[in-house]
Amino acid sequence: xxxxxxxxxxxxxxxxxxxxxxxxxxxxxxxxxxxxxxxxxxxxxxxxxxxxxxxxxxxxxxxxxxxxxxxxxxxxxxxxxxxxxxxxxxxxxxxxxxxxxxxxxxxxxxxxxxxxxxxxxxxxxxxxxxxxxxxxxxxxxxxxxxxxxxxxxxxxxxxxxxxxxxxxxxxxxxxxxxxxxxxxxxxxxxxxxxxxxxxxxxxxxxxxxxxxxxxxxxxxxxxxxxxxxxxxxxxxxxxxxxxxxxxxxxxxxxxxxxxxxxxxxxxxxxxxxxxxxxxxxxxxxxxxxxxxxxxxxxxxxxxxxxxxxxxxxxxxxxxxxxxxxxxxxxxxxxxxxxxxxxxxxxxxxxxxxxxxxxxxxxxxxxxxxxxxxxxxxxxxxxxxxxxxxxxxxxxx
Numbered sequence: 450x451x452x453x454x455x456x457x458x459x460x461x462x463x464x465x466x467x468x469x470x471x472x473x474x475x476x477x478x479x480x481x482x483x484x485x486x487x488x489x490x491x492x493x494x495x496x497x498x499x500x501x502x503x504x505x506x507x508x509x510x511x512x513x514x515x516x517x518x519x520x521x522x523x524x525x526x527x528x529x530x531x532x533x534x535x536x537x538x539x540x541x542x543x544x545x546x547x548x549x550x551x552x553x554x555x556x557x558x559x560x561x562x563x564x565x566x567x568x569x570x571x572x573x574x575x576x577x578x579x580x581x582x583x584x585x586x587x588x589x590x591x592x593x594x595x596x597x598x599x600x601x602x603x604x605x606x607x608x609x610x611x612x613x614x615x616x617x618x619x620x621x622x623x624x625x626x627x628x629x630x631x632x633x634x635x636x637x638x639x640x641x642x643x644x645x646x647x648x649x650x651x652x653x654x655x656x657x658x659x660x661x662x663x664x665x666x667x668x669x670x671x672x673x674x675x676x677x678x679x680x681x682x683x684x685x686x687x688x689x690x691x692x693x694x695x696x697x698x699x700x701x702x703x704x705x706x707x708x709x710x711x712x713x714x715x716x717x718x719x720x721x722x723x724x725x726x727x728x729x730x731x732x733x734x735x736x737x738x739x740x741x742x743x744x745x746x747x748x749x750x751x752x753x754x755x756x757x758x759x760x761x762x763x764x765x766x767x768x769x770x771x772x773x774x775x776x777x778x779x780x781x782x783x784x785x786x787x788x789x790x791x792x793x794x795x796x797x798x799x800x801x802x803x804x805x806x807x808x809x810x811x812x813x814x815x816x817x818x819x820x821x822x823x824x825x826x827x828x829x830x831x832x833x834x835x836x837x838x839x840x841x842x843x844x845x
Contacts, residue, residue, distance in 0.1 A: 462495045463837055464549055464579070467557035468564045470529065472511055473504035474730050475699045477670050479586050481730065481754040482622075483557045484524075485645040490833060491526035498524075499546060500564075502531035506699065510534075539567060547577055553837050554579040555620075559588035560601060569608075572616050582640075582836060584620040587751030589629040592674060592771070605633060620836055622751045623773045642832035643773075644752035648824050650761050653817045654738055658809040661690045663802040665767075666740040668733055668755035669747065671700040671709070676746040676769070676788070678705065681712040683795050684720050690802035691719045694744075697736060699727035737762040741809055742801050746788060747771060761824075763817030767797055781815035 469476045471484045487496050497519070502510040510516060514523070516533035523529045530545065546554065546568065554577065556565045571577040587593055594601055608614065614634035621627035622644045630639050656664075669675040677696065684692060700706045713722045728736065733755070737743060743759035743766045750756070750772040757774075759766050765783035768774065777783045784797045804812075823829075 460495050461552040463553045463555055464551035465498045465555045466564050466568055467500050468561050469505050470498055470500040475727050476505035478754045479558055482644050487524055487527050489645050489648055496527040498529045502533050551579045554581045556583045559585040569613055573611055573613060581617040582620050583617050587749060590749045592749035626751050640836045642836055643829055646757045646824060650821055653763050658741055658804055658806045660803050660805050664693045664740040665742045665744050666695045666737055667744055668697045669745055670698050671706045672702050673705050674748045676748055678709050679746050680744055681709055685716055693721045696724045697728050734762055737764055742767055760816045760820035763813045765812040765816050781812050782819055
């Protein structure tokens, strides 16, 4: 493959199409992934973002943001279009994204009817001339496909029938995601480029820790795939030591949250739970710093931004083994534990409760240093350049 360097390339135009974007935060990781991609690549590419003017689950548009025009004052070196719900039409959407004539159109996620499926339809019809890159963001993992499987199965069948996979490139954020894509589309072109985390890290801040007491935080949507209920059920069996658990995230599944609330009411007196609901990304970092441990027993993450944000804050994690973050204990970053081994999860939680100040400080400083090295590694940007390279003569 020909080496691509910024000094020999012209700036290409990238159009990112996504349901939700900054200043939204209620859709969680996909917003942060997309925002980080835009901010960190906008110096090297001409970046445009087409998105909706409301946050996930909201009816009212973002305050103080003009809709239906390209804005240059939201993200430095990028232009953002916030489409209003009241004036939206597929015809207008088509004219806007096709008329831009971007070199590359980047689709953020997999099953969005408007912001993914419709642009793929335009590509199939030959109306969208741009190279198209589709990033599933973990939507093709078995655990994700098991949620509302009927509609997804139909879409994937149509996707294969129309040979959409031969018209586009896929962006996988790790080898596991690449395998999930190739399992469904064996002949697809897949480029692996790690998720881009937040590029700004706060100064290291310590936190007092006494053996027998633990402040833990859960940061994720309230949804079965994030496994908050399992965490609460495990805590129900902890009788030694005190835990203060802070739950941060929007309630996406109300019935699931009711089950969680029932367990919370039955927790022993040594377990205290605070529910904060949806919190902006700028506030999350401040909350994590006030806790000793981040806990997320997720059934699947293609990155896990809240996990990395814990490292950024200098806080270790207790997570499932269904994320890219591995060998945590060996590097004193916490633990990754199989979801099938509930006893081991409880054991590690109990170990964190009994941490002394010295024990916690070792994990805390190691987590901060790991994140510092990660974000200062410029090599993480390199895979994105061939991903967005557009050769008009050899393009599909």
